[in-house]
Amino acid sequence: MAKSPHMRRAVRGLMPKNFMKALLIGFGNVGRTLVEILSDGGQYCKLKDLNVSIIGIITKNHGSLVNSRGIDLIRALSEFRKGNFAAANPDRCDLDALNAVKELEYDVMIETSPLSIEGKGEPAVTYVREALSRNCNVITANKGPVAFAYSELMAIAKDKGVLLLHEATVMDGTPLFNMARHCLRGARVTSLEGILNSTSNYVLSMMEAGMSMDQAITLAQKMGIAEKNPMYDLEGWDSTVKLCVLVNALCNAKITPFEVDRNGITDITSDQVQNALRAGKHLKLICKAKLDESSPRAEVKVTEVEARDIFSTVKGQGAMLKIYTDIMAPFVVSQTDPTLPDTAYGIINDLFEVKDHISLHTNKAG
Amino acid sequence: MAKSPHMRRAVRGLMPKNFMKALLIGFGNVGRTLVEILSDGGQYCKLKDLNVSIIGIITKNHGSLVNSRGIDLIRALSEFRKGNFAAANPDRCDLDALNAVKELEYDVMIETSPLSIEGKGEPAVTYVREALSRNCNVITANKGPVAFAYSELMAIAKDKGVLLLHEATVMDGTPLFNMARHCLRGARVTSLEGILNSTSNYVLSMMEAGMSMDQAITLAQKMGIAEKNPMYDLEGWDSTVKLCVLVNALCNAKITPFEVDRNGITDITSDQVQNALRAGKHLKLICKAKLDESSPRAEVKVTEVEARDIFSTVKGQGAMLKIYTDIMAPFVVSQTDPTLPDTAYGIINDLFEVKDHISLHTNKAG
Incomplete structure (x- = not known):
């Protein structure tokens, strides 16, 4: 399937300067579907302007991939089908989620790990808090942080001038939260x-x-x-x-x-x-x-x-x-x-919001 | 009912600098309901940040009001209940819609005149075209311009860097068009x-x-x-x-x-x-x-x-x-x-969009 030049570069790990750097926590059904959609610029032609590059994919038990110039998404998906990211993958490392959130350089953290009710949303609440505190935007498909710590986390986001978005948490990509914010x-x-x-x-x-x-x-x-x-x-x-x-x-x-x-x-x-x-x-x-x-x-x-x-x-x-x-x-x-692309689209819609926010912020600063 | 200081000043015709100037074409059910809502800062407390001032109300057969510092909305509503704007109203004049659109100074034109199918949306299409061509934003509750001349008018809006919005044209204020633009x-x-x-x-x-x-x-x-x-x-x-x-x-x-x-x-x-x-x-x-x-x-x-x-x-x-x-x-x-406030809210939501657009534009220029 034909891909736009931008998309091709992103997939191959060569990222133009104006790309938004995203750190993906979790690589379950939702994370993988998101990556499948992002790596297919042909089918979803209207996504070509999103300009996002995944610089890290962090899993708990299947290894992690990190590349500041953008991960090869096609290869990541293909390796993961066999169970783990391959040891031979040059981007393979064993960084855990908390350290990735604290240390990597990214514009937006995408949190897709499973919800824990007993843990009152942890450890995802901590990941979100850390990312926001570092002036990074956060998109969560995990309901935990917004169900258990909404006001605390939103206060940090406001203070830091970044976004905390969660369209996918209820009714997948069907417009609810971004609809309410704007409409x-x-x-x-x-x-x-x-x-x-x-x-x-x-x-x-x-x-x-x-x-x-x-x-x-x-x-x-x-x-x-x-x-x-x-x-x-x-x-x-x-x-x-x-x-x-x-x-x-x-x-x-x-x-x-x-x-x-x-x-x-x-x-x-x-x-x-x-x-x-x-x-x-x-x-x-x-x-x-x-x-x-x-x-x-x-x-x-x-x-x-x-x-x-x-x-x-x-x-x-x-x-x-x-x-x-x-x-x-x-x-x-x-x-x-709904099917999995519905959930992934919730994240994609949030990515467009983050893109606007970054662009506005950059223009103001410049 | 208690009013915010801003709202009180707007109602009395004393407009702070950062207020958005709006020209209202038509004063039928929708126009009047909009003005009733805008002039009631007590009941709808979340509207207090909208900062809009109506600088002209133009009707076809009941006279017009114009005041560059903002019309006294309470007085306008009260006079109109008797059929016409009063001859004694210092803002009263007989400017027609086309000349108002062409000559007055405003940030946003709000078009609420009736639809004409036989006229293929005219004269509203002309009003919208003139306003956009003068670099003014347009909100239309009248379906004519968007049903008959959407692509032409939207091209002018894009060229001039202004908005052409029409949330109220279908399903009143229920989010459809702004929802689709954002979500x-x-x-x-x-x-x-x-x-x-x-x-x-x-x-x-x-x-x-x-x-x-x-x-x-x-x-x-x-x-x-x-x-x-x-x-x-x-x-x-x-x-x-x-x-x-x-x-x-x-x-x-x-x-x-x-x-x-x-x-x-x-x-x-x-x-x-x-x-x-x-x-x-x-x-x-x-x-x-x-x-x-x-x-x-x-x-x-x-x-x-x-x-x-x-x-x-x-x-x-x-x-x-x-x-x-x-x-x-x-x-x-x-x-x-739906009732009339539903339709008026469509216009109010568009006004928030215009406010953001103007604020963004002003910040960029400054």
Whole structure:
């Protein structure tokens, strides 16, 4: 597939001066999909102006790659398919994430490591804090830092004049956070209502189709929708963490997952699902937050939804958020079944924001 | 209600230096609601940073107000409730729109005059062209200029380094155009599908509830949803014009209303509506556009929609747009029953964009 000259140079590790240097923490599904998209300038022709160069890919157990002139992404992907970055790769090293964040030279850190609820978002919170403190922009696809330490981290970002972005944390690349930053100015978000977790929504949908919960979970795992241990989704933790990210970022409020009235779908029986269906209704795991004068109230709870309610149309892995403001009638943003490129696009959109920010800053300084 | 000091000064016609000067063309429902919101710094506290001052309000038949230091908005609203701006108002003059656009000093022109299909968007197209040519930013709530002359006008805006914005033209203040500018960068919009006209959707909804079309139209008129002459909505013109605005702005394609395969709801019978309902379906006026390599194909047509299709949930005056891109699964933006503040907020969001643009430009020059 044809690549633009810029893209070709970036892929080969020869980086023009105006390229943005990115450090990638984690190389799981999301990180790899991001790199696949960035290295394919032919298919996604509108990405050719992004001008990003990955100068480090750091993994916990599969080695790391570092090259200040830009990593050969095609080679990285190809090696990783065999399990690890190759020992023969000249960029191969064993730098760990914390040292990479502290020592390498980069414009933006992209955090894609897994969320830890028990660790209250650590160690990612530390990585983000360190990067921001070094005047580097941060994009996180990991919900931990924004669910557990939003106000602290955002204060550092403001102080340092850099961005902390997280579009991919909720509903993947579907515009939510950047949309709110740019398109809801002057409006105050007063409450939120949504279906945010795909696994639990998929399981409830399959139970409506006649499966038992166990059968539905097994199917979801087979299809790659649910994790091996799906309890994080089924007990409502994923929904809770996402709701916190939304409340923190859209409502300028302060809440952490342990303050949410959290319920999951684990106690729901086939009978309950079928009884609702016979009454023309649907059981959905609904997230709700209301901003009062004092503090936000937030809950995650299975709720009976009318057939013609818009939330009833969220099928399979879809997600939906209804946003209430002080000035407009409520509006809804919804995504249909997302795939990995959807999540990676959330990061890409954030990279465009960082690019603008850097360019503005450079122009002002010069 | 308490007002910020800035707002109070603006209302009284004493404008600090960093205020953005706005010229308002038209003072119908939308223009008046905008001015009501802008003059109420208490209720909408997040608007206090907008720093806009209206230096001219131009009407066709009710006189005009001009004051380079800012018009007294409270007085303007109060006078207009009696039919015209008062002869005793020191700012009162009889400047017409074209001369105002050509001669006054302003940073942004806000065009809220009615759309003319027969006139192919004129005279608003001329006002917009003149303002842009004078290096002034333009916000239009009038769909005419963007449906009929998008590419010409956008080329002038680019050449002059100013903005041409139109968030309020489709789905009021619900984020669509500014969302796409900021949040879909690097993605290519490949097709669109939507319910865009509230009157026809309301009439179809009432026919489902058992009314005849005539009864539904009369009710819609009583409720202020439909115009005295509702044919523009019922024959699909409003949907068509909105679809053109979307195609021109989101897909970077070139289409005008006369190139759309346009159908309205006028031929739909109660029997058709009820038959669909008995089959568990809903008749909806659906707008569709597909971007091929060559040119866009667009149609507006009554379509049978499945009960659990998301379009079925658009009730009353709601609207919905489904956006397909090359990189993500499709996503949906939808609004529930909008009121006048919704439309005015579209303009307010554009004003924030213009403010940023001016501030950036000023910083660069300085």
